[in-house]
Amino acid sequence: MTVSPAAGSTAGSMRPAASACPACIAAPAAERLAAAGDLKDARLMLSLPTAHCAVCITDVERELQRHEGVRSARVNLTLKRVSIEAEPGVSAEDLIGRLDRIGYEAHELDPGLLSATEADKRGRDILMRIGVAGFAMMNIMLLSIAVWAGAESTTRDLFHWISAAIALPTVIFAGQPFFVSAWNSLKGGRLGMDVPISLAILLASGISVYETMQHGHHAYFDAAVMLTFFLLVGRYLDYRTRAVARSAAEELAALEVPRASVLRGGEEVVVPVGQLVVGDLVRVRPGARVPADGIVTDGTSEMDRSLLTGESLPVWAGPGEVLSTGEVNLTGPLTLRVTAAGRDSSLHRMADLVATAESAKNRYTSLAERAARLYSPLVHLLSFSAFAFWMWKTGGDVRFAVNIAAAVLIITCPCALGLAVPAVVTAASGKLFRAGLLIKDGTALERLAEIDTVVFDKTGTLTMGAPEPENLADLDAADLAVAAALAGASSHPLARALAEAARLAGVVPAAVVDLREVPGYGIEGRFNGALVRLGRADWLGATPGTVTATHLQIGAAAPVSVRFADRLRPGADAAVAKFLAQGKAVHLVSGDVEGAVSALAERLGITRWRAGALPAEKAALVAELTASGAKVLMVGDGLNDTAALAGAHVSVSPASALDAARTASDIVLLGQDLAPVAEAVRVAVKARRRIKENFSISLLYNVVAVPIALAGLATPLAAALAMSMSSITVSLNSLRLK
Amino acid sequence: METLVYLIPISLFMGGVGLVAFFWTLKRRQYDDPKGDSERILSTEWDERPKP
Known part of the structure; x- marks a missing residue:
């Protein structure tokens, strides 16, 4: 298990799977780059889940070679990856972006040259x-x-x-x-x-x-x-x-923060997270992960907890708020007093939960x-x-x-x-690999063939974990232009989603001046002399709704709300429909609020669902089903799913999942599409x-x-x-x- | 029967040549990406001149 944050610090250029949240990791990545000191030629390895033909090979190789500093790029189609030799300073992120523009999904792999x-x-x-x-x-x-x-x-x-x-x-x-x-x-x-x-x-x-x-x-x-x-x-x-x-499974780069900046004697010192002690004051920059459990002493911001708890809505954080390890700071810098570090942190308690689940699970004896x-x-x-x-x-x-x-x-x-x-x-896993599924464990196929119950997580599994504005049509063109301008100035996920949607709709951002981010609340500016603000409901005096939303206020007018929905993962409805058609019992368990979960369950035709589930409750549900004789397939991506993944008869996690979740699961979904999971069961049988x-x-x-x-x-x-x-x-x- | 004196060494030698050729392909890592290699022949990328 690589749940412990310190375990993530083995290689130089680690980065999470691209789809998680590119901005989250910019800060620690830069830090590590600086810490690396002497610059060596970069050897990068990218996973290419969608590559499948001669055209893909030439496209990818040509495009990469066009990038400045890339010496050579060679695609290995059998392993669906490309290895790149480049001058120092070429980052995987740029290359992933380049490939994304020509239509190839790519994730960075930790080259781990030795093991390869x-x-x-x-x-x-x-x-x-x-x-x-x-x-x-x-x-x-x-x-x-x-x-x-x-x-x-x-x-x-x-x-x-x-x-x-x-x-x-x-x-x-x-x-x-x-x-x-x-x-x-x-x-x-x-x-x-x-x-x-x-x-x-x-x-x-x-x-x-x-x-x-x-x-x-x-x-x-x-x-x-x-x-x-x-x-x-x-x-x-x-x-x-x-x-x-x-x-391929082990080299998908890790997400955990290896370092934290601590205030000691009024100075900021960067230390490995393993050395944090209770009482330390830690600085958490926007985009970074919280390195240890603690209480906010200074600053306001919003926290993304989706990978930890499944909550899709960012949570406000200010002095006195309690934060757990692994949450992502979205907007403003925070100072944190550490209340639990290392073994006592919530991340470690989660790891203990996983260990318990694993030991409770009978070792499977394969047919062979x-x-x-x-x-x-x-x-x-x-x-x-x-x-x-x-x-x-x-x-x-x-x-x-x-x-x-x-x-x-x-x-x-x-x-x-x-x-x-x-x-x-070999025949079966080769077939599934081409469909975008990686079988990590030899007996996983046999176990997959036996399942009769499927438990899905919501955020990041059935949904993409990325919000999209729903009701842009309700806003008039002028408002939308202002909203686009405000949103474009923020790195908050809702703002970014709004700006992106506006750009795709062809909206030209209005000339808003004096743009200023108010950490934890939103963003404000001046447009034609009037104060314009985009942000949280309570900041603007709007009534908070049950769905994810941001609010726009122009001058003294009443706030208009922009509602967001988490986009369904492609193939999610097909996968659920196939499982139901195969006669499997399908469950949905999420840590998110009831409204969001029930809406999704209804949309996908899932009748058994539970909202607001804690990690231990998810694991307990899986254990309960197992005890009643069911063979459970768990599909999940978050840290809160890890124990359930480990405890299930067989488990699947997407490539965008947290490292710990991927380690705990038997099968990794390489592409975005969820439909191959249902197909995999058929192949396994x-x-x-x-x-x-x-x-x-x-x-x-x-x-x-x-x-x-x-x-x-x-x-x-x-x-x-x-x-x-x-x-x-x-x-x-x-x-x-x- | 005397021909066996020639034929057996010849057959062993020819088999040995095959084995050495196999070792060579192994050393040149020709089995690392069988799927990619089978697709690469369809690409016209390096038809004019060999890859530098």
């Missing part, structure tokens, strides 16, 4: 082993076919020796991942899937060498190498799915684990009883009995089983069906082949056939996933 190259190395390592195993397999197979076709005596021995010369080094090199993992699981006292695999590979090689020395007829070199090859392919698919997900648990002991038992039976039957012919035992191990070896899950998961089919297929092969092996009739040819046929059938079946 490290991951690459492991992937290429497995690929190299696959290459070696494949080369050896083909060559040995050529020789084996000659033997099966009837090569006799010296020729057969020669072929066996050549096979041995190729197979032994190959098995030693390529089989290492299995040997290591089998050894580790044995040391831990467990019988993992890799134990029978390693045993089969080693036994097959050993017995074949012995048989060759004894001029025997049967050698299993091809089986040993083929086993290694197919299982490595499964291992690689598994690794690749996880590597893609892990790197369940299969392995059943499989490993069974295989060992079968092979050992075959050995014992033939020892007794032949009156102590060890060579014959070991041969049978080895054949049983080779034939039952979970080639297809090793491919059954990774192949399907299908994927699970394919996995089960694959298990049945490999079981079927075993049912046919094992009795043959037990009876002592299995030849290396039969083993090779059973193994390759089942592996290929399973892989083809996985590709059917639509």
Whole structure:
């Protein structure tokens, strides 16, 4: 968990996902840039969730290269990201803005170069082993076919020796991942899937060498190498799915403030938040996050709490008001007396809540684990009883009995089983990745397939978390021009939304002079000699309504209100409709006020909703539903959702969510569109069906082949056939996933 | 049967060449972006001259 603010300070150029609130982070980002001191060439990494074709590649690369200071830009379409080499001083924000203008959504990724190259190395390592195993397999197979076709005596021995010369080094090199993992699981006292695999590979090689020395007829070199090859392919698919997900999910940059400016002896000192103590006086500039819980001692402003509590309306703050860690200061500078820092802060209490939720959740055993648990002991038992039976039957012919035992191990070896899950998961997560969903956890797909209840958060999840003016048409043109001029001078989110809407409507701002922001209240100026003001209802003497609104007053005229609605996230209605059509129970839980929640619930057709929910209540609702037997999918983005996300059977959060929420969830939504979430459930159900089919297929092969092996009739040819046929059938079946 | 003396080493050698070629592609990171590479051939961007 990276809930603690200090944990966010690992890399130099961190910034939140672009859509959160670009101004919020300008201040800390500049601070960090200055603190970085020596300037190095920038290496930036941007995520491009919407890129999908050749045109996108050239568009993005060309546009980025046009930016001054950019040396090179290369898009990786597989990972949907672009890496940029640039001169120092080129900021990701400018590049994101540039891409936004040509229609590409982009988020900054923390390059975390070390982990990225490290991951690459492991992937290429497995690929190299696959290459070696494949080369050896083909060559040995050529020789084996000659033997099966009837090569006799010296020729057969020669072929066996050549096979041995190729197979032994190959098995030693390529089989290492299995040997290591089998050894580790044995040391831990467990019988993992890799134990029978390693045993089969080693036994097959050993017995074949012995048989060759004894001029025997049967050698299993091809089986040993083929086993290694197919299982490595499964291992690689598994690794690749996880590597893609892990790197992208972890590198979405963090939001927490690493530093705070403290007033000590009348001077402002910048310290890491970890060093704050109770009683410190902290300065919080407009646009910055509150670094610790505290009481305002000086200044007035408005606070954005949407990510913490789900409230969409900014809250007024002035002397005596209590603020919690993580709130965003919108308009005026504030001085804060710290009442709780570090472990005691509300952020940490939230983290504790998450930890509790996580520990309460049962660890999910995946289908593959369940299969392995059943499989490993069974295989060992079968092979050992075959050995014992033939020892007794032949009156102590060890060579014959070991041969049978080895054949049983080779034939039952979970080639297809090793491919059954990774192949399907790769196909499914690749499909979902193209739809804009990142599966962070391998078992998330399986869990997603089981859900019957969906719990949505409101602000930032079903809605964009960004307000839009609703009733601009009610204002006459002159008023609108004044409002646009006033709004254009403020960085308050409502003002910015109003200015943007006015600009899009083609309104030319009026010539308002003497513009002045009154922190915590609004903005005022003079127009044609009259005082004009835009701001909070109580400041202008208007009656506050239940919906988000700002008010405009011109001279002594009665204030006009501009109402705002939080825009629905694209695809939100489609997603909810699909879930309802699939027969899932849909809940809406929000920390926002009742009016806003009920309106949205009605609009989307959600009948079960709850407003004003505290973080603990959200988690409790999820726990309650789980206790009543429901499998809950939680979709949320705020810190207040984190505990619920962690406690749910499976959870989804948008890329714009807080770092902590993304860490707690199993699936990250890369684009803005929410519709793929419902689609993901459908794909997950299908994927699970394919996995089960694959298990049945490999079981079927075993049912046919094992009795043959037990009876002592299995030849290396039969083993090779059973193994390759089942592996290929399973892989083809996985590709059917639509 | 004497031909085997030539044929087996030749087949092993040819397989070895393939393996070395595979190592080379691996080293040149040709498997990092399979999807992007398959799309890039459709772009006319660097048709006139190679990328500097």
